[in-house]
Amino acid sequence: MTKPRKNQVSLDATPYYHCVSRCVRRAFLCGTDHMTGQCYEHRRGWLEDKLLSLPQVFAVEVAAYAIMSNHYHAVLFIDAERANHWSDTEVIERWHTLFSGNMLSQRFMDGDELGVAEQKRLQIYVEEWRSRLSSISWFMRVLNEAIAREANQEDQCSGRFWEGRFKSQALLDEAALAACMAYVDLNPVRANMAATPETSAHTSVKRRVEKAKISKQPNHPNQQTKGLLPFVGNPRQNIPPGIQMKLTDYLELVDWTGRIIRHDKRGAIAKNTATILDRLGIDEQQWLEMTQHFEDCFKTFAGGEEKLRQACETLNYQRPPGLSRCHSLLDRSA
Known part of the structure; x- marks a missing residue:
């Protein structure tokens, strides 16, 4: 049985959540309807603009996103403070x-x-x-309702546009966050919609790359893409709010992962990739498994065993869901 959203979200456990919304059957978010020939690509811009504007109102930041033909992914950070x-x-x-x-x-x-x-x-x-205003449920509600109204008006119809409930996964630690963000940013590459991450339209990684190319200090939070949660460097004392790794490290990691996922284009591992994965506490095979099948690898929670047990204790779960998968993929000793 599906659990209420309040039993899946705990800021004591993590402020990061992976959310997915899918259209109902035969509804098109974007792409082309091959039965009618109708093109809906312009709707990607609707959704992207709305997604990146809502953090100006909500205490919710966007860490990563990818807009596909009949669904979209967003990694969100709740800034309750x-x-x-x-x-x-x-x-x-x-x-x-x-x-x-x-x-x-x-x-x-x-x-x-x-x-x-x-x-x-x-x-x-x-x-x-x-x-x-610090709730992912209300953030997603406002976002989805706005797009549904525009789409239904354009289609001259009424009724449900999105599936009734968006899917969410709690990202309990740094390794789960990095793997999920890479999974989201590489969605168009896996779907053969783009050859490389930086050419994948309507994704956070494309925006980050475009900004990094013209920045003198791409790792500085103030010189990164506006509207997206910044990368603030490796964990240290008095670190500002943001993703705790270097932007350049993340971009290299996504590039390397994208090359391996595309089996026709195997490439050499970037020099610092092993260092990043070692700090995250996972090996290359675990990383590739997660970045290709993140939604299938985890249920409600994604994180190491210790973090998973802490989150489930906070939310009064009788037993941790997906414990064996979290242990095998995200624990160094596995």
Whole structure:
């Protein structure tokens, strides 16, 4: 039985989640319908623009994404600490960019004086909206509803566009995060939609490469792609929020992985690849297995055994799901 989303998301366990949304059968997100000849490629731009604009409103950042013909992948980072530092006014302003709010919030923003009871009631709404603005469920809801409305309007139809529930996987440690991001960024390469990662349209890796090529210091967070969670370097004290590895290391790792996945184009392993994989605690065969079949390798959680047990204890699971696969793929001793 499918578990409620609240039993799959725990910020105490991890702020990183891999989310996948798929269209219902015969609906096209992008691509070409070979039965009718109708081209839907322009919808990739709709989704990409919306996906990269929502972090300006939500306390949710995009670490990686890939937009395919009938589904898309997104690796999301929940920045709950940022949401907790927003003032009540900022929360209401952000919520009003998405929804109309209510009479109390509208009066408050218009400068009307509220009574004590009205202030207390508004405070309840503010805290609820603050929670929603740091929720992947609400992030995905807003994203999917916007695209569904545009697609249905264009198709001159109504009804369900997406499958009823997006899939999510908790990424419990650095190794799971890196493997999942590479899996997402290499989706078009595996599907023969692109020859190389940097030519795969509507992916995070293409955006990162384009920015890195013109940056004097591509590993500096301030010189990386705006709208995407930055790479902040290897783990160290006082490290800023972001992905804890070098951008250049990640790009080389994705390039090497893409060459191995494309069996007609085997290439030499980059000099520093073994070092990265050693730090992640996994070997080459484990890495290739995950970056080709990440969704099949893991269920709700992806991470080493210790992290998996901690997450399941926090969420009151009777037994850790997928324990043997997590142990075999993400534990150094396996």
